[in-house]
Amino acid sequence: MEERITLKGSRDGLRLILHPTAAWEEVLEALRKQLAQGSSFYHGAKLLIDVGERSITDVELQAILAIMAEHDIEPAALITIAPTNRTTGRQAGVETRHPDSLRSTPPPVVQGEGLFLWRTVRSGQAIKHQGHVVVVGDVNAGAEISAHGSIIIWGRLRGSVHAGVGGNQQAIVCALELSPTLLRIADNLARTPDNHRPTGPEQASLDGDNIVVVPWDAPRR
Template sequence: MKELPPLVQIKGLRDGLLVSLGDADWEKLQAMLIAQIDERQAFFQGARLALDVGSQILHVTEMVNLRDVLSERNVSLWAVVSDSPTTVKTAQLLGLATRVSKPRPEESLRPAADAVEDETALWLRRTLRSGTRIEFPGHVVVVGDVNPGAEIIAEGSVLVWGRLRGVVHAGAGGNREATVCALELSPTQLRIAGEIALPSEKKGERPEKVYLGNGRLVVEPWQPVNLKSNR
């Protein structure tokens, strides 16, 4: 086998190929990757590609362009792994996975509680449509609706300033203090830590909050925070 330039490294994974890109100008990296693929067409034919772009910041146009160029070569891009929150967000927007079967060590080792204690939140000012999957190691705030078919998996709490009709998993790392709040709470399914609740028949007409109390999911009206309570 030919020696690969260090900027583009290719590894086999259980469910496809993982290509790790080094630190260089994006244009250059993309050109190198494409050159590799063109050079070894038979190898890449029909491949499922996961791309580790490191801390590279990619916007929608760049990622769409890459996906198109790859798809023209009959290579399908299914995941983009990155340290950059912008890149991760872009990948999520395009419906690409952001983790591969073997998660990057630094991601899996980082304890969930840290992020939550940092009060890190992902702010999404748009409606999450069907097929969108948001995973975040902290809180998630959505200003917009969460439509049926959309999923939010947060290690912290989830707050939806809109209608919650998709699937939400708060406290995904096991945080039992996590809560879910929405202006209209009618999720397809709702989970906090390890507990699952299916929606009640009635349509949520007023803002509601869900939390874990005595091992069960409890729904109550969502009201101004009582400062004496710690929730």
């Protein structure tokens, strides 16, 4: 079954993408569950609400805004192609934007010790960096990232990652959906169990010689 909603990072901020044809109640329920699972993580954020070609009514938009308000989340803009949604957004006091207005993906930028990538890392690609790596996008299966520091994925992690190259045991790996093929921190290696089902944003770190996975907003040891 296709996902009713998708939450992913973009250069313009966190983006909520709605399924174009799913039943509205299913969309709302998926949004409730997603925000509840990462309540502290999303708290205070601003969301781009991307409805694409889907036409939504004032009542439907208000339902989304009400769920967001429960987690202190503000709408950044309503991203839409449908002309009728401009009126809906204006009546709700939400800026409307066309998808073409979103900023294009820039090339990788190294800032200090961090490498920032505003794109999806695809199968067959390998990223290596001596500092921290932040990816605003997904890391697909078959992709590899290695970093001497921590690895932060503002999206789905399904490829292989190695944080703490060289023995840095303080390094961590975080992702909105943590389902790596292989995960290594310093000299410790772990695989994602076949029955693993991500429940929200998660972080992996070392506890002694073991890699432990906890919610992203859990206190660090």
